[in-house]
Amino acid sequence: xxxxxxxxxxxxxxxxxxxxxxxxxxxxxxxxxxxxxxxxxxxxxxxxxxxxxxxxxxxxxxxxxxxxxxxxxxxxxxxxxxxxxxxxxxxxxxxxxx
Amino acid sequence: xxxxxxxxxxxxxxxxxxxxxxxxxxxxxxxxxxxxxxxxxxxxxxxxxxxxxxxxxxxxxxxxxxxxxxxxxxxxxxxxxxxxxxxxxxxxxxxxxxxxxxxxxxxxxxxxxxxxxxxxxxxxxxxxxxxxxxxxxxxxxxxxxxxxxxxxxxxxxxxxxxxxxxxxxxxxxxxxxxxxxxxxxxxxxxxxxxxxxxxxxxxxxxxxxxxxxxxxxxxxxxxxxxxxxxxxxxxxxxxxxxxxxxxxxxxxxxxxxxxxxxxxxxxxxxxxxxxxxxxxxxxxxxxxxxxxxxxxxxxxxxxxxxxxxxxxxxxxxxxxxxxxxxxxxxxxxxxxxxxxxxxxxxxxxxxxxxxxxxxxxxxxxxxxxxxxxxxxxxx
Amino acid sequence: xxxxxxxxxxxxxxxxxxxxxxxxxxxxxxxxxxxxxxxxxxxxxxxxxxxxxxxxxxxxxxxxxxxxxxxxxxxxxxxxxxxxxxxxxxxxxxxxxxxxxxxxxxxxxxxxxxxxxxxxxxxxxxxxxxxxxxxxxxxxxxxxxxxxxxxxxxxxxxxxxxxxxxxxxxxxxxxxxxxxxxxxxxxxxxxxxxxxxxxxxxxxxxxxxxxxxxxxxxxxxxxxxxxxxxxxxxxxxxxxxxxxxxxxxxxxxxxxxxxxxxxxxxxxxxxxxxxxxxxxxxxxxxxxxxxxxxxxxxxxxxxxxxxxxxxxxxxxxxxxxxxxxxxxxxxxxxxxxxxxxxxxxxxxxxxxxxxxxxxxxxxxxxxxxxxxxxxxxxxxxxxxxxxxxxxxxxxxxxxxxxxxxxxxxxxxxxxxxxxxxxxxxxxxxxxxxxxxxxxxxxxxxxxxxxxxxxxxxxxxxxxxxxxx
Numbered sequence: 001x002x003x004x005x006x007x008x009x010x011x012x013x014x015x016x017x018x019x020x021x022x023x024x025x026x027x028x029x030x031x032x033x034x035x036x037x038x039x040x041x042x043x044x045x046x047x048x049x050x051x052x053x054x055x056x057x058x059x060x061x062x063x064x065x066x067x068x069x070x071x072x073x074x075x076x077x078x079x080x081x082x083x084x085x086x087x088x089x090x091x092x093x094x095x096x097x098x
Numbered sequence: 099x100x101x102x103x104x105x106x107x108x109x110x111x112x113x114x115x116x117x118x119x120x121x122x123x124x125x126x127x128x129x130x131x132x133x134x135x136x137x138x139x140x141x142x143x144x145x146x147x148x149x150x151x152x153x154x155x156x157x158x159x160x161x162x163x164x165x166x167x168x169x170x171x172x173x174x175x176x177x178x179x180x181x182x183x184x185x186x187x188x189x190x191x192x193x194x195x196x197x198x199x200x201x202x203x204x205x206x207x208x209x210x211x212x213x214x215x216x217x218x219x220x221x222x223x224x225x226x227x228x229x230x231x232x233x234x235x236x237x238x239x240x241x242x243x244x245x246x247x248x249x250x251x252x253x254x255x256x257x258x259x260x261x262x263x264x265x266x267x268x269x270x271x272x273x274x275x276x277x278x279x280x281x282x283x284x285x286x287x288x289x290x291x292x293x294x295x296x297x298x299x300x301x302x303x304x305x306x307x308x309x310x311x312x313x314x315x316x317x318x319x320x321x322x323x324x325x326x327x328x329x330x331x332x333x334x335x336x337x338x339x340x341x342x343x344x345x346x347x348x349x350x351x352x353x354x355x356x357x358x359x360x361x362x363x364x365x366x367x368x369x370x371x372x373x374x375x376x377x378x379x380x381x382x383x384x385x386x387x388x389x390x391x392x393x394x395x396x397x398x399x400x401x402x403x404x405x406x407x408x409x410x411x412x413x414x415x416x417x418x419x420x421x422x423x424x425x426x427x428x429x430x431x432x433x434x435x436x437x438x439x440x441x442x443x444x445x446x447x448x449x450x451x452x453x454x455x456x457x458x459x460x461x462x463x464x465x466x467x468x469x470x471x472x473x474x475x476x477x
Numbered sequence: 478x479x480x481x482x483x484x485x486x487x488x489x490x491x492x493x494x495x496x497x498x499x500x501x502x503x504x505x506x507x508x509x510x511x512x513x514x515x516x517x518x519x520x521x522x523x524x525x526x527x528x529x530x531x532x533x534x535x536x537x538x539x540x541x542x543x544x545x546x547x548x549x550x551x552x553x554x555x556x557x558x559x560x561x562x563x564x565x566x567x568x569x570x571x572x573x574x575x576x577x578x579x580x581x582x583x584x585x586x587x588x589x590x591x592x593x594x595x596x597x598x599x600x601x602x603x604x605x606x607x608x609x610x611x612x613x614x615x616x617x618x619x620x621x622x623x624x625x626x627x628x629x630x631x632x633x634x635x636x637x638x639x640x641x642x643x644x645x646x647x648x649x650x651x652x653x654x655x656x657x658x659x660x661x662x663x664x665x666x667x668x669x670x671x672x673x674x675x676x677x678x679x680x681x682x683x684x685x686x687x688x689x690x691x692x693x694x695x696x697x698x699x700x701x702x703x704x705x706x707x708x709x710x711x712x713x714x715x716x717x718x719x720x721x722x723x724x725x726x727x728x729x730x731x732x733x734x735x736x737x738x739x740x741x742x743x744x745x746x747x748x749x750x751x752x753x754x755x756x757x758x759x760x761x762x763x764x765x766x767x768x769x770x771x772x773x774x775x776x777x778x779x780x781x782x783x784x785x786x787x788x789x790x791x792x793x794x795x796x797x798x799x800x801x802x803x804x805x806x807x808x809x810x811x812x813x814x815x816x817x818x819x820x821x822x823x824x825x826x827x828x829x830x831x832x833x834x835x836x837x838x839x840x841x842x843x844x845x846x847x848x849x850x851x852x853x854x855x856x857x858x859x860x861x862x863x864x865x866x867x868x869x870x871x872x873x874x875x876x877x878x879x880x881x882x883x884x885x886x887x888x889x890x891x892x893x894x895x896x897x898x899x900x901x902x903x904x905x906x907x908x909x910x911x912x913x914x915x916x917x918x919x920x921x922x923x924x925x926x927x928x929x930x931x932x933x934x935x936x937x938x939x940x941x942x943x944x945x
Contacts (some may be wrong), residue, residue, distance in 0.1 A: 001612070001627060001630065001631070001632050001734060001735055002622060002629060002630060002632075003628070003630075003631035003655070004626075004628060004770040005533070005534060005627040005628075005629060005655075006652065006654070006670075007535070007536075008533040008627045009533065009535075010533050012871070016636070023536065025533070025626065025627075026290075026624065027519075027528065027531045027533070027625060028625075028626045029519075031626070032621075032622050032625065032628060033626075035622065036609070036626065036628050036629070042714070042715070043586040044612045045857065046337075046338040046356060047148075047338075047855075047856060047857045048525075048857050049608075050336065050609065050857065051609035051611050051714045051715065052609060052611055053612065053614070054618060055609075055613065055614055055615060055618065055854070056599065056600060056614075056615050056617065056618050056892075057519055057614070057615075057617070057618035057619075057622060057920075058524060058617060058618070058621055059518075059600065060599045060600075060745075060888060060891045060892065061854065061888055061890045061891070061892055062855065062887040063854065065887075066801045068206060073337055073396060073887075076517070077621075078517060078519075078564070080519050085286050087554040090488055093338040093339050093340050093356045094337060094338065094339040094395065095339070095340050096238070096339065096342050096391055096396075097391050098859060111871070117865025128606070134872045134873065134874050134876075134914065135872045135874065135875045135912075135913055136873070137914070138876060139879075141879065142875070142876075142878070142879040171619060174706075181538070202943070235924035254602075258879050258880070258882070261879055261880070262866075262879070262880045262881075265869045265870055265880070266869055268869075269869050269870075275870040276874055277868065277870050277872045277876075334926075334929065336926060337887060338921065349942075352729075355882075361927075362942075363938070363941040363942050364941055364942075364944060365833070365941050371753065372572075373571075373918060373919060374573070374938065374941075375569070375577065375586075375919075375929075376933060376934050376935045376937075376938040377930055377938040377941055377942060378932070379929055379931070379933065379938070380928060380930035380934045380938045380941070380942040381941050381942055382926050382927075382929035382930035383931075383934065384942065384943075385722075385926065386926055386927060386930050387929075392926050392927055393925065394926070394927065395925065395926050396887070396923035396924065396925060396926075397886050397920055397923060397924055397925070397926055397929055398886070398920075398923050399885065399887075399889070399918070399920075400919065400920065401918055402918075407480065419603035446832055462944055469805045
């Protein structure tokens with residue numbers, strides 16, 4: 001869907017999406033890194049289970065909800081990536097204990 | 099609009115709508131006069147419990163009326179489903195009031211004892227359960243939970259969907275719902291009542307005042323009285339989460355949509371536009387001590403609402419002696435008593451007289467002596 | 478990691494670190510007022526100057542000179558002595574100028590003598606059939622990814638809508654080697670005539686020459702279809718095609734994996750409305766704008782609004798509005814200070830705006846959807862659902878909430894509010910002003926229950942809750 005432009009000199013950051021390691025860059029938000037990964041990162045809504053991807057990327061729409069380091073329903077577009085971060089795709093309602 | 103009606107119901111909240119739906123169901127020509135988009139509406143601020151336990155200390159008749167309402171709810175839910183296709187998700191498998199720490203447990207135990215000792219009270223099996231017993235039914239409770247009271251008749255419902263179903267159903271019964279028509283004056287004109295609104299006049303043979311706390315001002319227009327003592331309550335709501343709570347609590351319930359509602363407060367402040375975060379903090383703190391996993395959930399909304407509350411906490415159902423055909427109905431528990439309003443009160447209004455054996459205890463004349471100190475209409 | 482505010486009381490609290498907020502912060506702090514700047518993002522810049530300190534796109538010509546003008550203002554704010562906290566979520570503001578702010582999973586209240594709301598704008602909802610499909614995003618979203626992460630589309634991509642940002646984004650994507658297959662221009666043809674009376678101001682504004690150059694640049698590389706009057710996104714679980722029709726009757730279906738939508742921006746009203754600030758329906762910008770005096774002061778004493786949150790004016794106007802609000806705060810708290818009159822500068826910065834407002838006023842069918850098109854993305858409520866509610870008696874957005882839960886999800890009405898107001902207004906034959914808006918309350922952004930639980934609790938509050 002998206003590719004990185006040439007000459008991006010930022011350092012690499014490894015995050016894990018459903019256990020799979022992907023290379024993000026310093027300063028990426030979680031949502032940007034997911035969209036750049038080429039993986040199927042569609043979440044399922046809590047109402048009907050419909051598939052969604054981020055819509056606004058600026059904290060407004062809440063379609064970027066994702067589980068980050070075991071905490072569910074976080075706005076991936078507002079959280080910068082960090083080395084070793086564990087990402088799970090949000091599937092419907094928030095799970096108990098997440 | 100000059101159409102004549104059998105009954106004009108003033109107020110389109112849960113109480114007015116239930117009565118109007120019930121009258122429409124009986125083939126009556128009904129108009130519902132309501133306010134507009136911004137109004138103090140308990141119907142969209144309530145906690146949606148169908149609740150029996152602890153109701154009626156100081157007035158055994160209220161216990162009986164509440165039990166009757168809870169028992170009639172399945173019939174209301176079924177009829178609404180059959181008529182409108184809307185499932186109001188009634189769940190009546192018992193509910194809890196949980197306590198944190200021993201002093202609260204002791205206090206609750208005393209309340210339960212006083213309820214049981216009350217002469218004439220219906221037996222509704224409210225019992226105290228220690229924490230270990232509660233945990234068998236609610237495995238996620240935290241270590242601070244000391245136990246609680248349980249009543250098998252308690253339950254909850256989707257109150258917003260109930261509200262919608264009643265309005266859809268009213269339309270199907272031919273009831274005219276007339277919003278943005280706050281009633282300014284009610285006059286007796288021959289055999290009719292004439293109700294004045296900003297958008298014209300409505301005429302009806304009977305009038306039912308179901309305008310919540312505003313009944314206090316409307317009732318004297320038809321020779322009735324409805325002394326009210328409203329209070330404010332705040333509620334906090336979380337995002338949707340997977341089902342974890344099989345029984346509703348007095349202060350925590352999980353909706354069928356998955357959100358967790360956390361209540362509630364009883365405040366003297368009556369401005370529903372401002373919030374008291376200190377109160378929200380207490381509610382949030384108690385909720386996370388009751389269920390520790392709630393701590394990490396996101397709060398997506400909170401609101402304040404004004405309770406419809408007769409001065410002593412118990413319902414008022416009264417008919418006018420000076421203005422025959424005029425009735426007043428107000429109560430705090432518009433959700434719990436919805437089936438009573440839809441079936442019993444509507445029937446009595448159609449017949450033209452309240453039935454003393456069912457609702458005689460709720461006469462507004464009880465306030466004449468001003469002896470009625472606060473009971474336990476609401477905790 | 479961001480830290481909580483160092484004090485619980487400031488002279489000035491500025492909310493939002495875009496053009497208006499940065500300019501205001503630099504000015505009040507340099508004047509010696511204790512100033513706290515709270516911002517939701519990881520770095521300064523807001524949306525227009527997003528990632529100004531960290532963008533991987535360093536070649537100046539690629540993002541353009543307007544973008545880089547933000548660097549100096551961001552530096553001035555940083556060096557001003559103001560306390561600046563990023564990744565801070567302001568979730569409450571009330572009439573007593575008490576601000577609830579969440580930083581790093583903890584919440585605190587701070588008090589201000591003056592508050593400047595500079596929460597800017599958001600994309601106007603663009604509720605077409607299929608707009609919730611994965612692969613449909615706002616143009617602003619693509620621009621955010623481009624600026625902050627150097628990401629550009631490399632799949633079959635269509636841009637649709639109207640307004641300066643659409644052309645700027647197209648030019649930036651193309652300069653950076655990204656892919657655009659088609660631009661679908663939805664500007665209604667009648668708007669060109671309606672905008673004519675405002676053309677003089679526009680022709681003498683900087684928008685004119687810059688805008689023309691950008692459109693030429695894009696048209697040289699991408700096919701542009703004008704006069705688009707119908708638009709739908711299609712696909713099963715993900716976007717696969719876009720169908721459109723034009724005023725001249727042409728219909729086409731384009732395969733696409735990415736659709737970038739834009740029909741202008743509108744003020745971000747949630748915080749201001751929750752604070753009780755009076756807003757009115759703006760007939761030209763077709764959105765709610767706050768009622769403000771000449772200095773940006775709102776109906777709530779002590780709270781000013783600057784930047785696009787005061788009504789869409791663009792980045793240059795936002796900077797001046799930020800300084801104007803800052804000047805008024807300085808005058809109020811340091812009566813002996815000399816404040817420069819900025820009215821001429823503001824008039825210059827706002828020149829041409831009326832033309833853009835009218836020319837790019839979105840068409841009715843792209844604001845007021847029909848049938849099964851989703852209105853409320855969070856609760857998945859359609860236009861038909863809304864109209865059914867009107868039929869059983871919903872008079873405005875708040876009764877609609879009771880019937881259908883619109884606006885009750887996590888976005889709190891941000892992406893359905895305007896649509897709901899206009900849809901109900903049309904259905905009821907009333908003006909949007911008469912229909913009104915959702916009654917908004919804190920928290921205006923979600924906060925954890927534990928954060929709420931950690932706030933101070935009075936004895937009276939405990940008694941109000943624990944009742945046996």
